[in-house]
Amino acid sequence: MTTIATAKAHTNIALIKYWGKKVPALNIPTTSSLSMTLDKFYTTTSAEFSDEASDTLILNATNTDSTRVSKFLDSLRDYYGDFPKVRVRSENHVPTAAGLASSASSFSALTGAMFQLLELPKDEREMSRAARRGSGSASRSIFGNFALWNMGNDDKSSYAESFYDEDINLSMIVAEISSSQKKMSSTLGMQLAQTAPTYSAWVEKSAQQLEEMKQAIITHDIEKIGLIAQDNALGMHEQNRQCTQPFDYFTEQTRAVIDFTERCYRSGLLAFVTIDAGPNVKIITDKTTEKELLAKFRREFPEISFEVAHAGGGLKYV
Numbered sequence: 001m002t003t004i005a006t007a008k009a010h011t012n013i014a015l016i017k018y019w020g021k022k023v024p025a026l027n028i029p030t031t032s033s034l035s036m037t038l039d040k041f042y043t044t045t046s047a048e049f050s051d052e053a054s055d056t057l058i059l060n061a062t063n064t065d066s067t068r069v070s071k072f073l074d075s076l077r078d079y080y081g082d083f084p085k086v087r088v089r090s091e092n093h094v095p096t097a098a099g100l101a102s103s104a105s106s107f108s109a110l111t112g113a114m115f116q117l118l119e120l121p122k123d124e125r126e127m128s129r130a131a132r133r134g135s136g137s138a139s140r141s142i143f144g145n146f147a148l149w150n151m152g153n154d155d156k157s158s159y160a161e162s163f164y165d166e167d168i169n170l171s172m173i174v175a176e177i178s179s180s181q182k183k184m185s186s187t188l189g190m191q192l193a194q195t196a197p198t199y200s201a202w203v204e205k206s207a208q209q210l211e212e213m214k215q216a217i218i219t220h221d222i223e224k225i226g227l228i229a230q231d232n233a234l235g236m237h238e239q240n241r242q243c244t245q246p247f248d249y250f251t252e253q254t255r256a257v258i259d260f261t262e263r264c265y266r267s268g269l270l271a272f273v274t275i276d277a278g279p280n281v282k283i284i285t286d287k288t289t290e291k292e293l294l295a296k297f298r299r300e301f302p303e304i305s306f307e308v309a310h311a312g313g314g315l316k317y318v
């Protein structure tokens with residue numbers, strides 16, 4: 001019998017975003033989404049049965065509120081049968097709750113560890129469904145390179161799968177503007193965004209952009225990928241500003257990095273942005289351009305830390 005199980009999963013950054021739910025309780029989204037898994041940022045999680053009164057979470061060596069983890073474990077109890085309380089130990093090699101997708105890597109790693117601990121068949125589709133119930137974006141982190149999350153309509157039909165399992169020379173320069181925890185979680189942020197009068201138009205456009213994005217990935221067309229991803233992400237953030245309780249993840253520095261990226265593109269370099277639920281910016285470029293672009297950004301923004309990430313692998317057992 002397995003007594004302790006450990007799994008490692010990488011974060012992923014959506015090129016076509018998930019930003020809204022049809023069924024909030026199950027994280028069934030309003031749009032399908034497509035992401036690239038990153039090599040640089042990941043979570044390692046161990047799970048073991050415990051005789052404590054509740055599930056516990058030790059995150060980065062600190063006892064942490066386990067409400068969300070426990071809710072996820074309860075969903076596994078509902079789906080796969082009851083099991084004892086669990087002690088979860090996790091290390092985030094990514095800032096927590098800063099818009100760098102810690103929930104994606106962490107719920108994917110926890111899913112892997114739990115499937116191993118419970119000795120469930122490691123069917124990737126089923127693991128993706130399970131991870132999705134923990135955090136929608138985690139459904140995609142089961143897979144390496146490019147993953148497509150088919151929105152579906154219900155628990156069975158909503159899962160991610162590998163879309164293109166090759167590195168296409170795409171680079172992401174991550175501008176870590178702030179690593180502090182955001183005030184507005186993704187869960188709440190997207191719920192508010194859905195009240196924007198322009199939201200259904202963004203959803204409709206997203207379906208069309210998804211098809212264009214698939215084509216651009218298959219043909220390794222980084223410029224097209226960047227242009228579509230940028231428009232999709234800026235559109236997502238516009239919903240936050242247009243909704244009934246407007247809010248904005250961007251800071252002055254976010255806007256300055258976006259403007260500078262646009263100037264770089266106009267000067268002939270491949271440079272586009274995508275931004276998640278936080279102030280940090282991911283600059284999309286290719287491996288040939290990344291060094292030159294990185295040097296430019298470091299010169300322009302000496303106070304910001306920049307890291308280059310490439311496509312990474314799927315879930316692994318440690």
Ligand code: ADP
Pocket residue numbers: 043057059068069090091092095096097098099100101102103104106107184185186187276277278
């Ligand atoms: P992010 O932008 O980092 O994905 P979210 O608000 O979507 O931020 O999710 C962050 C939340 O995910 C945290 O507040 C915590 O509840 C959960 N989380 C992050 N890392 C872990 C981890 N390693 N183990 C368990 N839960 C985690």
Ligand code: DP6
Pocket residue numbers: 013014016017018019027033101103104134135136137138186187188275276277
């Ligand atoms: C902006 O997956 O963190 O990163 O399902 O409520 O946990 P919950 O939300 P979460 O949202 C991610 C939103 C995003 C876009 C994306 O990753 O597709």
